Amino acid sequence: GESVGLHLPTLSxxxxxxxxxxxxxxxxxxxxxxxxxxxxxxxPQFIIDIRSNMDKRQGQRVTVLLNKTVKHLSLQIxxxxxxxxxxxxxxxxxxxxxxxxxxxxxxxxxRP
Amino acid sequence: DADVTQTPRNRITKTGKRxxxxxxxxxxxxxxxxxxxxxxxxxxxxxxxxxxxxxxxxEISDGYSVSxxxxxxxxxxxxxxxxxxxxxxxxxxxxxxxxxxxxxxxTRLTVT
Numbered sequence: 216g217e218s219v220g221l222h223l224p225t226l227s228x229x230x231x232x233x234x235x236x237x238x239x240x241x242x243x244x245x246x247x248x249x250x251x252x253x254x255x256x257x258x259p260q261f262i263i264d265i266r267s268n269m270d271k272r273q274g275q276r277v278t279v280l281l282n283k284t285v286k287h288l289s290l291q292i293x294x295x296x297x298x299x300x301x302x303x304x305x306x307x308x309x310x311x312x313x314x315x316x317x318x319x320x321x322x323x324x325x326r327p
Numbered sequence: 328d329a330d331v332t333q334t335p336r337n338r339i340t341k342t343g344k345r346x347x348x349x350x351x352x353x354x355x356x357x358x359x360x361x362x363x364x365x366x367x368x369x370x371x372x373x374x375x376x377x378x379x380x381x382x383x384x385x386e387i388s389d390g391y392s393v394s395x396x397x398x399x400x401x402x403x404x405x406x407x408x409x410x411x412x413x414x415x416x417x418x419x420x421x422x423x424x425x426x427x428x429x430x431x432x433x434t435r436l437t438v439t
Binding site: 259315 | 331368370371372385426427428430431
């Protein structure tokens with residue numbers, strides 16, 4: 216069946232370096248993608264989203280890239296900080312009924 | 328997100344007991360969702376509601392029921408709790424015409 220998945224379960228980066236978190240999706244009908252950050256003991260928090268008619272979208276220190284050809288989504292975090300340590304989820308929406316399908320999540324650990 | 332609140336935040340109950348988890352939102356959103364989070368499995372949709380008179384099953388609705396008492400309130404019930412319903416439960420909301428979902432802080436449920 217259709218699924219959203221992440222390539223790596225954990226990612227460890229040095230403080231100040233850039234982080235890249237990757238996500239593969241398999242539903243070619245998906246037209247909206249979103250990244251969430253979940254800190255320990257909290258609910259998921261919106262980071263950034265992108266529609267399928269775009270390849271790139273930038274926010275504050277974050278960039279999302281969408282490659283529809285290979286069904287790949289990535290989240291880039293510039294100058295990673297200790298506060299970026301969390302679990303990151305990608306999610307997709309086909310637009311049929313505004314339901315998000317979430318990936319399993321990847322843990323980002325920032326080394327001081 | 329203080330705009331979406333969940334009660335209780337933690338609950339331990341015994342097998343066979345009925346339990347209700349409550350969600351309230353002050354965002355004025357029409358759409359509300361209940362998710363379950365298990366380690367390594369990401370977020371899975373239990374039920375969702377697009378307005379007070381609209382209730383829909385998600386991918387894992389068996390063993391659960393919901394009630395949309397008002398636009399701002401959406402409760403999740405476990406009629407007869409079983410140990411494999413031990414999980415973290417999240418409520419989320421979204422506005423009509425948008426796809427971004429806002430999550431509550433979660434309820435940690437343990438069924439012994």
